[in-house]
Amino acid sequence: xxxxxxxxxxxxxxxxxxxxxxxxxxxxxxxxxxxxxxxxxxxxxxxxxxxxxxxxxxxxxxxxxxxxxxxxxxxxxxxxxxxxxxxxxxxxxxxxxxxxxxxxxxxxxxxxxxxxxxxxxxxxxxxxxxxxxxxxxxxxxxxxxxxxxxxxxxxxxxxxxxxxxxxxxxxxxxxxxxxxxxxxxxxxxxxxxxxxxxxxxxxxxxxxxxxxxxxxxxxxxxxxxxxxxxxxxxxxxxxxxxxxxxxxxxxxxxxxxxxxxxxxxxxxxxxxxxxxxxxxxxxxxxxxxxxxxxxxxxxxxxxxxxxxxxxxxxxxxxxxxxxxxxxxxxxxxxxxxxxxxxxxxxxxxxxxxxxxxxxxxxxxxxxxxxxxxxxxxxxxxxxxxxxxxxxxxxxxxxxxxxxxxxxxxxxxxxxxxxxxxxxxxxxxxxxxxxxxxxxxxxxxxxxxxxxxxxxxxxxxxxxxxxxxxxxxxxxxxxxxxxxxxxxxxxxxxxxxxxxxxxxxxxxxxxxxxxxxxxxxxxxxxxxxxxxxxxxxxxxxxxxxxxx
Numbered sequence: 160x161x162x163x164x165x166x167x168x169x170x171x172x173x174x175x176x177x178x179x180x181x182x183x184x185x186x187x188x189x190x191x192x193x194x195x196x197x198x199x200x201x202x203x204x205x206x207x208x209x210x211x212x213x214x215x216x217x218x219x220x221x222x223x224x225x226x227x228x229x230x231x232x233x234x235x236x237x238x239x240x241x242x243x244x245x246x247x248x249x250x251x252x253x254x255x256x257x258x259x260x261x262x263x264x265x266x267x268x269x270x271x272x273x274x275x276x277x278x279x280x281x282x283x284x285x286x287x288x289x290x291x292x293x294x295x296x297x298x299x300x301x302x303x304x305x306x307x308x309x310x311x312x313x314x315x316x317x318x319x320x321x322x323x324x325x326x327x328x329x330x331x332x333x334x335x336x337x338x339x340x341x342x343x344x345x346x347x348x349x350x351x352x353x354x355x356x357x358x359x360x361x362x363x364x365x366x367x368x369x370x371x372x373x374x375x376x377x378x379x380x381x382x383x384x385x386x387x388x389x390x391x392x393x394x395x396x397x398x399x400x401x402x403x404x405x406x407x408x409x410x411x412x413x414x415x416x417x418x419x420x421x422x423x424x425x426x427x428x429x430x431x432x433x434x435x436x437x438x439x440x441x442x443x444x445x446x447x448x449x450x451x452x453x454x455x456x457x458x459x460x461x462x463x464x465x466x467x468x469x470x471x472x473x474x475x476x477x478x479x480x481x482x483x484x485x486x487x488x489x490x491x492x493x494x495x496x497x498x499x500x501x502x503x504x505x506x507x508x509x510x511x512x513x514x515x516x517x518x519x520x521x522x523x524x525x526x527x528x529x530x531x532x533x534x535x536x537x538x539x540x541x542x543x544x545x546x547x548x549x550x551x552x553x554x555x556x557x558x559x560x561x562x563x564x565x566x567x568x569x570x571x572x573x574x575x576x577x578x579x580x581x582x583x584x585x586x587x588x589x590x591x592x593x594x595x596x597x598x599x600x601x602x603x604x605x606x607x608x609x610x611x612x613x614x615x616x617x618x619x620x621x622x623x624x625x626x627x628x629x630x631x632x633x634x635x636x637x638x639x640x641x642x643x644x645x646x647x648x649x650x651x652x653x654x655x656x657x658x659x660x661x662x663x664x665x666x667x668x669x670x671x672x673x674x675x676x677x678x679x680x681x682x683x684x685x686x687x688x689x690x691x692x693x694x695x696x697x698x699x700x701x702x703x704x705x706x
Contacts, residue, residue, distance in 0.1 A: 161205040161281055162583075165215050170201060173219035173403075175228050186225050189491045207565035208478040211396045213277045214270055216403035224456040225492060236398060236425060237408035242302030245412045249344040250290075250361060251419040252387045253305055254394040255412055257296060258378040260405040265373050267404060274400055278393050281565055284542055286339055289384030289393045290362035292350075294369040296377035300352045305361075305383070305412075307346040315357040316367040335364045341546075350381065391423050392477050398425075399475035425474040429460075430482045433467045440486045442501045445493065453492045454485070514705040518596060520640045521615060521701070528632055530592040530617055535576040537597070540567040543575045547687035549657035554601045556609050569600040573616035574696050578680075581620050582688040589692060590621030596701075613702035614675075624695040626663050629677040633697050637669055641704040645670045651678060658684055667699055675699030 171177045180196055187194040193204035205212055212218050216230070223230045237257075245253045264271065275291045283289035313326035317333050326347060330336045336343070342362050350358035359365040361383040371378065380397060384390040398407050414420045438444045451461050451468060458473035472479035479485060490498065522532060538558070545552040556569040570576060573595050581591055594617035600609050617632065630648065637643040651664035655676060658664070664678025677697035685694060 161207075161210075161213065161277055163203045163205065163212070163215070163218055165201055165203075165218070167199055167201055170215060170219055170222070173215045173230070174223050174226075175230060176223075176226065178222065178226070182226075183222065186222050189225070189494060190221055191491070192221075207281070210278075210282050210392070210477060210565070211399055211475040213274050213396060214400045214403075217400050220403075224458075227456070230403065232402045233406045234402065235406070236402075237406065239408040239410050241410050243410055243412040244302065244304045244306075244415070245419060246304065246306040246415045247419050248305070248307050248348045249346070250348055250383045250385055252289075252384050252390040252421050253412060253419075254382045254390055254421050254423055255410040256378075256380040256382075256394065256397060256401075257408045257410055258380065258401045258405050259408075260376055260378065262376070263373060264371060264375045268371070268373055271371070271378075274397070278396060282393055282396070283384065283389060284540060284567075285546075286342055286362040287384075287542075288386040288389040289382055291393065291397070292359050292361060292365050292381045292383070293371050294358060294365065294379040294381075295371050295375045296379040297375075298369045299358065299379055300354060300356075303350055303352050303358065305348070305350055305381075307344075308349055308351070310347055313347050313349070313357065313360065315360075318365045318367050318370055320367060329360070329364065333364055339363055348383075387421055391421055394421075394423060395425065395475045395477070399473070427460075427471045427474055427476075427479075429469050429471045430485060431464075431467045432470050432482060432485060436482065437486055437489060440483060441490055441498050443498050445489065449493075450489055453489050457488055457492065459485070459488075517640055517701075517705050521596060521636055524636050524639060525594045525617060525632070528592070528635075530594045530619075533577060533580060533593045533595045535570065535573060535580075535595050535597050537570055538566045538568070539570050539576060539579075540565055543579050544568065544571055547578075548572070548575050548684055549681075549687075550655060556600045570597070571599055571601060572698060573597050573599060573614050574618055574698050577616060577618040577696070578684075578688045578690065578694070581618060581694075582690055585689065585691075590619065590624075592619045592621070593617065612700055613705065614698060615701050616696065616698040618694060618696040620690060620692050620694045622692055624679065624693040626665065626677055626679050626695050629695045629697040630665065630667075633667055633675075633677060633699060637704070641701075643669045643704070647671075648677075651676060657681065667697070669704075672703075674701075674703070 167180065183201060184194055187203065191206060195202040203218060220230055239257055243255055271293060275293060279286050279290055310326040313329065314323055316323050317329055324332065339362060347360055349360050352358060357366055358369050361381065382390050382394045382397065401407050409423065432450065434444055434447055437450060447468060454470060455461055460471035462469040470485055541552055555571040558567055577593050577595060580593065584591065594615065596615050598611045598613050600611055615636065619628065634646050637646055647668045648665035651659055651666055655664060658681060659678035660681050665676065666673050667675045667677060675698050680694040680696065
């Protein structure tokens with residue numbers, strides 16, 4: 160999830176009209192934006208499908224499109240030839256942009272840095288798949304080169320520092336080097352200018368001499384990474400967001416090998432749409448003219464062809480993959496309250512599934528202990544499941560044809576998603592006790608590649624959180640819900656040794672069979688999620704008992 164927080168006056172200025180809080184609520188509801196209002200502040204929580212909304216301008220663009228306002232935006236994207244050379248490295252995919260701002264950076268400096276952080280974190284997967292660098296274009300002496308160099312040749316003033324540092328000093332003293340230590344390549348990767356001055360060392364740190372400030376008029380932006388699709392997706396999002404700030408050009412870099420070319424293109428796949436197709440999905444007939452008006456306001460390219468319309472999504476909309484996604488946008492703009500209810504043609508009496516009463520019993524037990532039930536997302540990414548929890552990733556289902564770095568796999572564990580939710584609600588009251596009964600996916604038997612497993616997981620975040628309480632809850636659940644009598648524990652194995660505090664974590668066995676684990680989280684995991692209070696948790700399989 161991405162949180163965007165702005166004053167209502169600030170958003171109104173970007174929209175170009177004074178909207179009331181009720182207007183924002185209505186439009187936010189249509190587009191699935193979770194809105195919380197504070198004192199003259201709007202807090203928007205965005206879902207992972209709209210990765211293009213990373214600034215007040217792209218956010219305001221949604222509201223402007225629904226009230227008939229065209230925000231000032233330079234739609235043309237230039238192609239610029241500069242002497243920029245890209246050699247093959249560990250981070251082999253590179254795009255570069257040139258932005259001529261409408262004026263100076265000025266008050267937008269904070270916003271520009273926020274755009275970088277949001278994209279690096281949420282789409283670039285904390286700089287692993289892609290990372291962005293902003294530089295003052297006028298300070299760069301071309302030609303420049305992206306390449307590997309020897310560690311002994313690294314010497315420059317890192318961003319935020321006042322003196323030059325060599326490679327070892329950067330690795331040992333610079334905060335960003337410690338933060339992104341897992342991403343440090345075997346050989347340093349640098350941007351160097353025509354005098355062999357180092358401009359940046361992606362994805363770790365930029366050089367202070369080329370940094371941007373309030374007086375910067377032109378930006379040089381690099382997008383580097385290990386994944387071609389992610390680098391291109393981030394590039395398109397940057398182009399879109401900076402079109403509100405100035406003229407954007409793509410710098411045509413010279414790639415030393417065709418294997419490292421990103422093949423960046425702003426052309427999008429088109430779809431044919433007509434009134435019948437819209438009605439078949441929405442149950443309501445919407446005139447072709449109305450569909451054209453709605454989609455045009457949302458940046459779609461429209462070409463009427465007889466009864467059909469040929470529709471191309473905006474280049475920055477990576478979430479539009481099917482005709483239904485376009486119809487969904489029409490529905491959001493039209494308003495779900497305008498879609499008629501439809502009575503099913505057939506009628507059958509429903510009944511509870513056989514495991515319903517077992518599951519309800521478990522939920523009542525957890526609720527009795529003060530826990531609140533949470534529905535987790537089935538799709539997640541390796542950062543939350545494995546990197547932040549210090550668990551080795553194995554037996555998990557990864558996704559193909561990714562459109563967002565936030566969604567790369569199916570959940571293997573439940574507790575990381577509960578910790579993720581806790582970290583997003585640190586502004587709420589404590590203690591926080593949550594649980595989830597959800598299916599995860601893992602490696603199956605020889606004839607089934609993967610299979611679903613029903614799990615129970617609960618997390619307690621409070622000053623007195625301890626594993627003893629977690630184990631007592633597990634025993635209560637197993638004995639009351641499934642009449643399991645033989646429940647035992649042993650110290651956690653190496654697999655979860657880095658996840659929990661030594662001596663405060665256990666494997667859980669029921670009738671001699673290992674079914675899960677419980678423990679108190681190690682501070683390194685708490686730090687990964689930004690949680691400051693102690694956390695105890697448990698996660699067990701229950702599908703075997705239900706069956």
